[in-house]
Amino acid sequence: MIKRTVLDATRELLRELGLTTVFGNPGTTEVPFLTDWPDDFDYVLGLQESAVVAMADAYAQATRKPVLVNLHSAGGVGHGLGSLFNAYRNRTPLIVVAGQQIRSLLPHEPFLGALEAPEFPKPYVKWSIEPACAEDVPAALARAYHVATQAPSGPVFVSVPADDWSAATERPVISRPRIRGFAPDPEAVDELNTALAAAERPALVVGGAVDQDGAVVETVALAERLNAAVWVAPMSFRCSFPEDHPLFQGFLDPERGAVADALAPYDLVVVLGAPAFTYHVDRGRGEAPLPPLFVVSDDEQVLARAFEGTGVRATPKLGIRALLNVVDRSTRPAPAPRQRPAKPGSDALTAELVYSTLADVLPDNALVVEEAPSHRGILHDHLPITATDTGFLTMASGTLGYGVPGVVGAALGRPDRTVVGVIGDGSSMYGIQALWTAAREELPVTFVILDNSEYAAVRILGDAIGGAKLPGTELGGIGFAALAESMGCHGVTITEPSQLVPGLTAALADPRPTLVHVRVAASSKSLY
Numbered sequence: 001m002i003k004r005t006v007l008d009a010t011r012e013l014l015r016e017l018g019l020t021t022v023f024g025n026p027g028t029t030e031v032p033f034l035t036d037w038p039d040d041f042d043y044v045l046g047l048q049e050s051a052v053v054a055m056a057d058a059y060a061q062a063t064r065k066p067v068l069v070n071l072h073s074a075g076g077v078g079h080g081l082g083s084l085f086n087a088y089r090n091r092t093p094l095i096v097v098a099g100q101q102i103r104s105l106l107p108h109e110p111f112l113g114a115l116e117a118p119e120f121p122k123p124y125v126k127w128s129i130e131p132a133c134a135e136d137v138p139a140a141l142a143r144a145y146h147v148a149t150q151a152p153s154g155p156v157f158v159s160v161p162a163d164d165w166s167a168a169t170e171r172p173v174i175s176r177p178r179i180r181g182f183a184p185d186p187e188a189v190d191e192l193n194t195a196l197a198a199a200e201r202p203a204l205v206v207g208g209a210v211d212q213d214g215a216v217v218e219t220v221a222l223a224e225r226l227n228a229a230v231w232v233a234p235m236s237f238r239c240s241f242p243e244d245h246p247l248f249q250g251f252l253d254p255e256r257g258a259v260a261d262a263l264a265p266y267d268l269v270v271v272l273g274a275p276a277f278t279y280h281v282d283r284g285r286g287e288a289p290l291p292p293l294f295v296v297s298d299d300e301q302v303l304a305r306a307f308e309g310t311g312v313r314a315t316p317k318l319g320i321r322a323l324l325n326v327v328d329r330s331t332r333p334a335p336a337p338r339q340r341p342a343k344p345g346s347d348a349l350t351a352e353l354v355y356s357t358l359a360d361v362l363p364d365n366a367l368v369v370e371e372a373p374s375h376r377g378i379l380h381d382h383l384p385i386t387a388t389d390t391g392f393l394t395m396a397s398g399t400l401g402y403g404v405p406g407v408v409g410a411a412l413g414r415p416d417r418t419v420v421g422v423i424g425d426g427s428s429m430y431g432i433q434a435l436w437t438a439a440r441e442e443l444p445v446t447f448v449i450l451d452n453s454e455y456a457a458v459r460i461l462g463d464a465i466g467g468a469k470l471p472g473t474e475l476g477g478i479g480f481a482a483l484a485e486s487m488g489c490h491g492v493t494i495t496e497p498s499q500l501v502p503g504l505t506a507a508l509a510d511p512r513p514t515l516v517h518v519r520v521a522a523s524s525k526s527l528y
Contacts, residue, residue, distance in 0.1 A: 003168040004168065004169060004170065005165065005166055005167060005168060005169065006134050006135065006137050006138065006164055006165050006166070006167050006168075006169050007032070007033065007035075007165040007166065009137075009138045009169050009171070009173050010137060010138050010141060010165075011038060011041075012173050013138050013141060013142060013173045013175055014041075014068065014141075015040070016173070016175035017066075017142075017145050017175060018065065019066065019067065019068045019095065019145070020038075020040060020041045020042065021041075021042045021044065021059070021067060021068070021412075022041060022042065022043050022044065022067075022068045022069070022070055023044045023046060023052050023053075023055050023056040023059070023067065023068070023069050023070070023409075024043060024044070024045065024046070024052060024069065024070035024071065025045065025046050025047065025048065025049050025052050025070075025071070025072060025076060026045075026070070026072065027072030027073060027075075027076060027099060027112070028099075028112065028162075029072060029073045029099025029100060029101060029112055029162045030070055030072055030099040030162075031162070032162050032163070032164075032165040032166060033070065033097070033099065033160070033162075033165050034070075044056075044412065044437065044441070045437065045440065046405070046433065046434060046437050047433035047434075047436050047437070048079060048431075048433045049071050049072065049076045049077070049079035049080035049083075050079050050080050050082055050083045050401050050405075050430065050431060051083075051401070051404070051405040051431040051433045051434045051437070052069060052071070052080065052083075052405075053069055053071075053080040053083035053084055053086075053087060053094070053096075054083040054086065054401055054402050054405035054406055054409065054431055054434070055405040055406070055408045055409035055412070055434060055437065056068075056069045056087075056092075056094055056409060057083065057086060057087045057090060057092045057094060057395075057402065057405075057406070057409065058369065058393055058402070058405065058406035058407070058408070058409030058410040058413070059409035059410065059412050059413040060092050060093055060094060060409075060413070061090065061092060061212070061238070061390070061393050061409075061410070061413075062367065062390055062393065062409065062410040062413035062414045062417075063413040063414065064212065064214060064390075065093075065413075066093035066094070066095055066145060066148050066149050066153075067093070067094060067095070068094075068095045068096075068097060069094050069095065069096045069097070070096075070097050070098075070099075071096060071097070071098045071099070072098070072099055073098060073099050073100060073101070073112045073113070073114050074112075074113070074114035074115070074117070074120065075112075076098065076099075077096075077098050077114070077117075077120055077121060077157075078120070080096075081120075081121065081124070082399050082400075082401055082430075083399075083401055083402070083405075083431075084096070084121055084124055084125070084155055085124045085397050085399050086395040086396070086397045086399050086401070086402050087124075087154070087155045088124040088125065088154055088155055088397070089237070089395065089396040089397035090208070090237050090395055090396050090397070091152050091153050091154050091208075091209065091212060091299075092153065092154065092155060093148040093149045093153040093154065093155070094148065094154075094155040094156070095141070095144050095145060095148050095155075095156055095158070096121070096125070096155060096156065096157045096158070097141070097158050097160060098114070098117065098157065098158070098159050098160070099159075099160065099162055100113065100114055100117055100130065100159045100160060100161040100162065101113035101114070101161065101162060102161055102162050102163040103161045103163060103164070104163075106161070114159060117130050117159035118130050118157065118159060121155075121157045124155070125154070125155050125156050125157045126147050126148065126154040126155065126156050127143070127144065127147040127148075127156045127157070128156065128157035128158070128159075129143075129144075129157075129158055129159070130158075130159035130160070130161075131158070131160070131164070134161075134163070134164035134165075134167035134169070135167065135169045135171055137158075137160055137164050137165075138169070138171070138173055139171075139174075140158050141158055142173075142174065142175065142176070144156040144157075144158050145178075146176070146178070146179055149178050149179065150179045151181050151182070151298040151299075151315045152209070152297075152298050152299040152302075153212075181213070181298065181314075181315030181317065181318050182298070182313075182314060182315055182318065183314055183315075183318040183319070183321075183322055184296070184312045184313065184314035184318070184319050184322050185312070185313075186322075188310075188312045188313075189312070189322045189323060189326060190326070191310070192270070192294050192296075192310075192312060192323065193323065193326045193327055195268055195292070195294065196226060196268065196270070196323075196327060197328065198268075199266075199267050199268035200267055200332060201229075201265060201266045201267050201268075201332075201335075202226055202228045202229075202266060202267070202268045202269070202270065203228055203229040203230070203231060203249075203263060203266040203268070203269050203270070203291075204219070204222070204223055204226075204228050204229070204230045204231070204269075204270050204271075204272060205230075205231045205232070205233050205252065205263075205269060205270070205271045205272065205274060205276070205277075206219055206230060206231070206232055206233060206236070206240040206241050206272050206273060206274065207232075207233040207236050207240060207271070207272065207273040207274020207275070208233075208236045208237040208238035208240060208273065208274065208396065209240075209272075209273030209274065209297070209298065209299075209316050210238075210240035210241075210272055210273040210274075210316045210320075211238040211239060211240040211389075211390060212238055212273070212316075213273065213315055213316040213317045214317060214389070215240075215273075215316045215317035215320050216239075216240055216241065216242070216388040216389070217388055218317060218320040218321055218324060219240060219241060219272060219316075219320055220241065220242065220245065220388070221324060222320055222323055222324055222327065223241070223245075223247045224247065225324070225327055225328075225329050225330065226327065226330050227247070227330045227332050227333065227334040227335075228247065228270075228335075229247060229249045229266065229335040230245070230247050230248050230249060231249050231250060231251070231252050231262065231263070232250070232251045232252065233252060233271065233274030233275070233276075233277065233278065234251075234252045234253060234254035234259065234277050234278045234279065234280070235254050235278045235280070235396055235398070236251075236274065236396070237393070237394050237395060237396035238390070238392055238393060238394075239385040239387070239391045239392035240272075240273065242385070242386045242387070242388060243380075243384035243385050243386060244384050244386045246334065246337045247334060247335065247337075248337075248338055249262075249335065249338050250262075250338050250380070251377075251380050252277065254277070254278055254279050254280035254281065255279055255280065255281050255282065255283055256277075256279055256282065256283075256287065256288050257283050257288045258283075259277050259279075259288075259290070260288035260289060260290055261288075263290060263291055264291070266291050267291060267292070268291060268292050268294070269290070269291050269292070269293050269294075270293075270294045270296065271293060271294070271295045271296065271297075271309070272296050272316060272319070272320065273296070273297065273298075273316040274297070274302075275297075275302045275305075275306070276293055276295045276302075276306045276308075276309060278396075280398070287307075290308060290309075292309070293306075293308055293309025293310070294309060294310050294311075294312060295309050295310070295311050295312065296312045296314060296316070296319045296320075297311070297312075297313065297314075298313065298314060298315040298316065298319075300313065340381065340384075341381045341382070343356055343382075344356055344382070346497045346498075347497065348497065348521050349494070349495065349496065349497050349500070349518065349519065349520055349521060350520055350521050350523070351372075351375045351378045351450055351452075351520050351521075351523055352378050352381070352382055353497060353500065354422075354448065354450060354500065354518055354520060355375075355378055355379050355381075355382035355383040355422070356382040356383070357500045357501055357504060358383055358420070358422070358448070358504065359382060359383045359384065360501075361501065361504050361505050361508060362418065362420065362508070363418050363508075364386075364387075365387070365416075365417050365418060366387075366391070366417065366418045366419070366420060367387075367390060367391060367392070367393065367410055367414060367417045367418065367419045367420075368383070368385060368391065368392050368393070368420055368421075368422065369392075369393045369394065369402075369403060369406040369407045369410055369419065369420070369421040369422075369423075370392065370393070370394045370403065370421070370422050370423070371394060371395065371400065371402050371403025371404075371406070371421070371422075371423045371424065371427040371428075372403075372422055372423055372424040372427060372450050373398070373400075373424065373427070374424065374452070374523060375422075375424065375450055375523065377525060378523065378525060379422065383422075390414070393406060393410055394406075400426070400427045400430040401427075401430035401431045402427075402431070403421055403422075403423035403424075403427050403428060403431065404421065404423055404428050404431040404432055404434045404435060404447060405431040405434035405437075406421065406431075407419055407420070407421035407423075407434070407438070407445050407447055408434045408437050408438045408441070408443060408445070411438075411441075411443045411444075411445045412441060412443070418508065419443075419445045419446075420445070420446040420447075420448065420508065421445070421446070421447045421448065422448045422450065423447060423448070423449055423450070424449075424450050424451075424452070425449055425450065425451040425452065425453065425475055425478060425480070426454070426475055428447075428449055428480070429478070432483065433487075435447070435483070435484055435487040435488075435489050435513070435515065436487040436488060438489060438513035439487055439488025439489050439512075439513055440488070442511075442512075442513075443513050444510065444511045444512070444513070445513050445514075446504075446507045446508055446510075446513075446514050446515075446516060447484070447489075447513070447514070447515040447516065448504070448507075448516045448518060449480045449515060449516065449517045449518065450518055450520050451476075451478070451480065451517060451518060451519050451520060452520050452521070452522050452523065453474065453475050453476035453477075453519075453522075454474050454475050454476075454522070479517075480493070480515055480517035481493045481515060481517045483515075484513075484514075484515035484517075488513075489512065489513040489514060489515050490507075490510060490512045490513065490514040490515070491514070491515050491517065492506075492507060492514065492515070492516045492517065493516075493517045493519070494516060494517065494518045494519070495519050500518070503516055504516060
C-alpha cells in the first residue's frame with residue numbers, strides 16, 4: 001500500500017486553494033518539496049530570491065489573488081527580505097514557504113539550517129511558523145492562506161524542514177473558503193453621511209487599497225454623487241481613480257505641510273483605503289492643521305495611528321457601497337478640473353517626452369509598472385492612468401527592486417493586458433535577473449529604462465536638505481540593451497527624440513520581451 005505523505009496532502013490543499021502557480025529559486029532544502037513536480041502546477045523560476053518575491057508580488061497584485069513563493073532556507077529568505085518588505089507595504093497576499101534543514105540536524109546548527117526561522121522575516125509578515133511536527137504542515141499552510149488573504153492582506157511565512165515532506169500522514173485536508181471582507185458599523189456610516197451632507201467643499205483621498213479591492217467604479221460613483229474633489233494619497237501603490245476624470249485633482253506629496261496646503265480648501269476630507277498620511281520628508285513647518293477627517297480603512301493599525309480624524313473600519317468596496325446606499329446626490333458645484341502641464345517639446349530627450357510619448361502610443365488596456373523614483377512626478381503630469389481595473393502598479397515602501405520583476409509578474413498574471421514597465425537605471429539593477437525569466441516565459445512585455453546615469457532621487461533630496469559632495473550617486477556606463485540580449489530579451493537603445501515613437505511602437509508590437517534603453521537628460525524637477 002502506497003502511503004500518503006505530507007507532500008501529497010499539501011498538493012491536494014494547494015490545488016483546492018488555487019495555489020498551483022509557484023514562484024521560486026530552488027536549493028537543496030527545497031528538493032523534497034519540488035520532487036516529482038505535478039503537471040498541473042506551474043513553477044516560475046527566478047535567478048535571485050529578491051526578484052522572485054517581487055515577481056510574485058506583482059502577480060498577486062495584478063490578479064488580486066494569493067500566490068505561493070518557495071525560497072531557500074535562511075540565505076534565500078535573506079536575499080528576498082527587501083522585496084518581502086515591499087510586499088508587506090503593498091498588502092500583498094504572499095504565502096512564503098521556505099526550506100529548512102532536516103529535523104534531526106537542527107540541534108547541531110547544520111549547514112543551510114535557519115536559526116529561529118519564523119523570527120527572521122518579522123515584523124514584515126502577518127504571521128510566521130515552523131510547524132511543531134511534519135503532520136502539522138498542511139494545517140499551517142491552510143492557516144497561512146487565510147491570514148494572508150484576510151483584510152488587510154499581506155505576506156505570511158512557513159518554514160518546513162526538508163524531511164517533513166516525505167512523512168506519512170492520515171490527517172484530512174480541510175480547505176475552507178476565503179474569508180470575505182467586512183462592512184462598516186451602520187452608526188459610523190450615518191455619522192459620516194451627516195458630515196458629508198453638511199459639508200460645502202468635501203474631498204476624497206484615495207489609496208491603493210481601493211483598486212486592490214476592485215472598488216474604483218464605486219469610488220467614481222461616490223465622487224460624482226458628492227461632486228467631491230478627488231486626490232491620490234501620498235506614495236499610493238496603485239491607481240484608484242481615473243486620472244482623466246474632471247473631479248480628479250492630483251497627487252498629495254508625502255510631506256505634512258504640502259498635504260495641509262493641498263487640502264486647505266476643503267471643509268471635510270474622507271480618506272479611502274489609505275493611511276492618513278504617509279510622509280517621507282519634513283520641511284520643518286510643524287503640525288500644519290488639516291481639515292476634519294474621516295478615515296475608511298480595513299487596517300486597524302492605520303486607524304489607530306492616525307493622529308486625528310474619525311476612523312471607520314471596513315474593507316474598501318463594502319465601505320464605499322455602504323456610503324452609496326445613504327448619500328444623497330449633491331447640488332453643490334463641482335470643483336474646477338485639474339490643469340495638466342503642456343506637452344513637452346521634442347528638442348531634447350527628457351523623461352517628460354518619454355512619458356508623453358507613452359501616453360500617445362500605449363493601448364487603452366495597458367498596465368503600467370513603475371519604479372523610477374526621481375521621475376514619479378513627471379509620470380503623474382504626462383502619463384495619466386485612466387483604467388478602472390489595475391492600470392498601475394508600483395511599490396509603497398520605497399525599497400528598490402520591484403520594477404523589472406514586477407513587469408514579469410504582472411504579465412504572467414494578466415496575459416490579457418499589454419504590460420509595460422518604466423524603470424530607472426539605478427532601480428533596474430536591483431532586479432535585473434528577472435529579464436531572464438521574461439525570456440524563459442516568452443512574455444510580450446516592454447521594459448523602458450530611463451537612464452539618467454545617477455541615483456537621482458538621492459541626489460535631488462540630498463540637495464534639498466543641504467547635503468554636499470554626496471558619494472555613490474553617480475552611475476552610467478551600463479549597456480542595458482546588451483545586458484537584455486545576454487538574458488534572451490531583445491534590446492534597443494534610444495539616444496535621440498526622433499527615435500522614441502518608432503522605437504516604443506515597435507517594442508510594444510514585438511511578441512518578444514523587449515528592453516528599450518532611453519538615455520534621458522537629467523531632470524531639474526524636485527521630487528516633492
